[in-house]
Amino acid sequence: MLKKVVSFCLVFCMVFALVVPGYAQEKETSISSETVITEDNISEVLEYLGIDPNNFIKTDVAGTSARTVGDLEKAIKQAKKLPSEVNGKVKSKGFNGTADKSVASAASR
Numbered sequence: 001m002l003k004k005v006v007s008f009c010l011v012f013c014m015v016f017a018l019v020v021p022g023y024a025q026e027k028e029t030s031i032s033s034e035t036v037i038t039e040d041n042i043s044e045v046l047e048y049l050g051i052d053p054n055n056f057i058k059t060d061v062a063g064t065s066a067r068t069v070g071d072l073e074k075a076i077k078q079a080k081k082l083p084s085e086v087n088g089k090v091k092s093k094g095f096n097g098t099a100d101k102s103v104a105s106a107a108s109r
Helices: 002-024 042-048 069-081 103-107
Strands: 091-096 099-102
Touching: 042 069
Parallel strands: none
Antiparallel strands: 091 099
16 A cells, blocks of 8 residues: 555656646746847737737838837837827918918828
8 A cells, every 4th residue: 555655656746747847937038128029029029018919010111120129119219209299380382372281280181
C-alpha cells in the first residue's frame, strides 16, 4: 500500500512539474519604445498605447520606412497638442476677388 501511495505521489509530482510551467508562462509581449511596428504586432502595440485595436483601420502606404512605438508615441503627443476645433474666418482669393469664409463652413464642405 505504501508503495502505491509513493508511486502516485511521484507520478503526480512529475505531471505537475511538466504541465504547470506551460500554464505559468503567459504570452509575453515585450513592447517598448524601440519595438518596430509590424502587421504581426500592431494589435499588441495599440493595446500598449491604450488604443482599442478594433477601431484600427489598416491602409496601405507605399514607400514608408520602419516605424517604432516611440515614433508613434511622439506623433500622438504632437497631435494632442493641436486644437481639436478652430473658430474664425479665413480670407481667400476667389475668382471674383476676396471673400471671407468661416472656417467651420469651409471645413464642412
